[in-house]
Amino acid sequence: DAEITQSPRHKITETGRQVTLACHQTWNHNNMFWYRQDLGHGLRLIHYSYGVHDTNKGEVSDGYSVSRSNTEDLPLTLESAASSQTSVYFCASSESSGPLRRGTEAFFGQGTRLTVV
Amino acid sequence: GQSLEQPSEVTAVEGAIVQINCTYQTSGFYGLSWYQQHDGGAPTFLSYNALDGLEETGRFSSFLSRSDSYGYLLLQELQMKDSASYFCAVRVNSGGYQKVTFGIGTKLQVIP
Numbered sequence: 001d002a003e004i005t006q007s008p009r010h011k012i013t014e015t016g017r018q019v020t021l022a023c024h025q026t027w028n029h030n031n032m033f034w035y036r037q038d039l040g041h042g043l044r045l046i047h048y049s050y051g052v053h054d055t056n057k058g059e060v061s062d063g064y065s066v067s068r069s070n071t072e073d074l075p076l077t078l079e080s081a082a083s084s085q086t087s088v089y090f091c092a093s094s095e096s097s098g099p100l101r102r103g104t105e106a107f108f109g110q111g112t113r114l115t116v117v
Numbered sequence: 118g119q120s121l122e123q124p125s126e127v128t129a130v131e132g133a134i135v136q137i138n139c140t141y142q143t144s145g146f147y148g149l150s151w152y153q154q155h156d157g158g159a160p161t162f163l164s165y166n167a168l169d170g171l172e173e174t175g176r177f178s179s180f181l182s183r184s185d186s187y188g189y190l191l192l193q194e195l196q197m198k199d200s201a202s203y204f205c206a207v208r209v210n211s212g213g214y215q216k217v218t219f220g221i222g223t224k225l226q227v228i229p
Contacts, residue, residue: 033217042204042221043160050214090159094217105150105162106217 002027006091006109013116019078021112023091031094032074033106034058034066036087043090049074081116088113119143121220123205128226129195137190137203137223145210149181149188150217152204160204163190192225200227 004025013019025032030051035043045058047066055066063085065077078085092106121141129135139149148167152160166172166181166188178191192199202222208215 031215035219040221043219045216045218048216092160094215105165106160108159108161110159 004091004093004107004109006089006112008112009110010113011115013081013114015081015083015116017081019081019114021076021078021089021091021114023074023076023109024072025091025093025107025109026072027093027095027107028071029093029095029107030071031106032068033092033094034064034074034076035090035092036060036085037090037111038087046076046089047074078114081114083116086114086116119207119209119218121205121207121218123203123220123223125221126224126226128228129192131195131197131227131229133195134191134193135195135225137192137205137225139188139190139205139220141186141188141205141207141220143186143207143209143218146183146186147208147210147215149179150206150208151177151179151190152206152219153201154204154222155201163203165208195227197227197229200225 007022033048034046044060046064049055049068089112091109094106123139150165151163154160164179171180176193181188202224204219204222206217206219
């Protein structure tokens, strides 16, 4: 079965370190997204990609970067981790489609809980 | 940009019906989705409305009024396992592509 997996599931890192969170999907979806989830803020979009070599900034992109070298993977890098980046991170993917089609939902990974100390 | 409003918490009794509302302000609107998330889990898709009206999937129904920028999720015959957070999300046109923005979520507590 197709799936989307994130690793690691839990990570503790120190302030200032570079951290990379992995996201791998086997749906063959063109669209991939990274969100962070914090109490009172819901899911906020960090970066997204509509295909290989395409990346775009979301609403909370400062301090984060992504790269898309193939369809399956969209790793998220925290260049210099800060305590404000302690959060749960979700990766999601969806297929490209027109606006009136069903089945355009996003499929989410299980999340990565990141703690920056 | 986009903004969505939904209640932060709702409590309902097992077996009852509950409605979770969502209002949105956005441009390039394509459709409204609903996701369920249990504590510690990942959001999972429930429903998607692109056109006005009601979509029914088992105990869950979702409604959209594009003219009112309003939608709701209706849960019938509530079960204890329905206790979760429910997110509405707008799908919008962003530079020719689609982007999804989520609300802050409504925490539903089902009580016996």
